[in-house]
Amino acid sequence: MMLSTAFRNPDNSYNAVRLMAAVSVVLSHSLLLGLNSPRYDPLSWAAYDLGATAVNIFFVLSGAMLTHSVMHRGLGRFARNRFLRIYPALIASAAFIAFFIGPLGTDAPLWEYYSNPQIWIYPLNVAWNFEGAVLPSVFEHGRYPGDINAPLWTIKYEILSYIVFGIAAALGFLRHPAIAITTWLAFALALLADIGVDPTGETPLESLFRFAFAFLTGVVARQLGAVIPLRFGWAAAALALALAGSGTSFAEVSWIIGIGYAAIYAGSKGWGRLSAFARQHDLSYGIYLLAWPIQQILTREPIWFGPQVAVLFVLSVSISASFAYLSWRLIEKPALRLKAHSGEIKS
Secondary structure: OEHHHHHHOOOOOHHHHHHHHHHHHHHHHHHHHHHOOHHHOOOOOOOOOHHHHHHHHHHHHHHHHHHHHHHHHOOOOHHHHHHHHHHHHHHHHHHHHHHHHHHHHEOOOHHHHHOOHHHHHHHHHHHHHHHHOOOOOEOOOOOOOOOOOHHHHHHHHHHHHHHHHHHHHHOOHHHOHHHHHHHHHHHHHHHHOOOOOEOOEOOHHHHHHHHHHHHHHHHHHHHOHHHOEOOHHHHHHHHHHHHHHOOOOOHHHHHHHHHHHHHHHHHOOOOOHHHHHHHHOOOHHHHHHHHHHHHHHHOOOOOOOOOHHHHHHHHHHHHHHHHHHHHHHHHHHHHHHHHHHHOOOOO
16 A cells, blocks of 8 residues: 555544544653653653654644645635644643642632632633643642643644644645655754753754654655555655664654654554544544643542552543543544535544
């Protein structure tokens, strides 16, 4: 099967891949919060740990799926559709966190908590401050004091990707694969040159290069989809490339390319009931939005040690998936119906 064919197949498993990526983020955070150290992450030795790898997969698939949509259905109401995919669930989840999870994570009396104006503006504050939005007195004594919803930091890069992609598509750049390939190579060189790298942590510039490269990996893959085969042997070779690059200056680039191809290959296959369920109920975004604050509640008391972290993971996935289902049914799916008027692929 060629890569372009996989995205035309209505029975593909890309929602299932995104669901597994969201669950991987929850696992990574369960280990981090439960054991209080990043060294227990199963990919702590790699260029990106498990959670970061899963987020990279989101960006690769997003680039590929949006490119497929524009190539086959046109630009249409791109800005409106991206807004409907991101913001309704984001604001609704923020309201749920402020009004229902927050009271469980504060030591303040409820009357005092609800009388604070910052609580009531938190859902709107999240719309532009993302992880920087504050809920006073919430999670003050957890593993990460005051950290309301850390994973939201990636969403601003996703929105930036959409904006630049929309402008490029409107200017007709997507009709010329050489432009995307050249830009992709430029970001690869930026990663190889360690521009913006700080040994103490990932800088905004480094994150920009990382996510731009991952997104463009998906864009270029879909643009060249007619000549890129999706085969098990190629997927194995892609994973071998990712592993071979570990510990070298090519680590970030090889990891994103290798894991990205493997994810696209995996999504081209049927995963049985999981694929069918994920096509009908896209829970990945809701899980991503809600899991961290739920985990912060579960880890307020340091009771998760060793094998008990598995219980933390199962509880985190079960609870966040339950609320993600409600988000899907009540918020995201109705928003997708509005998107359907422009005929855009559901991504």
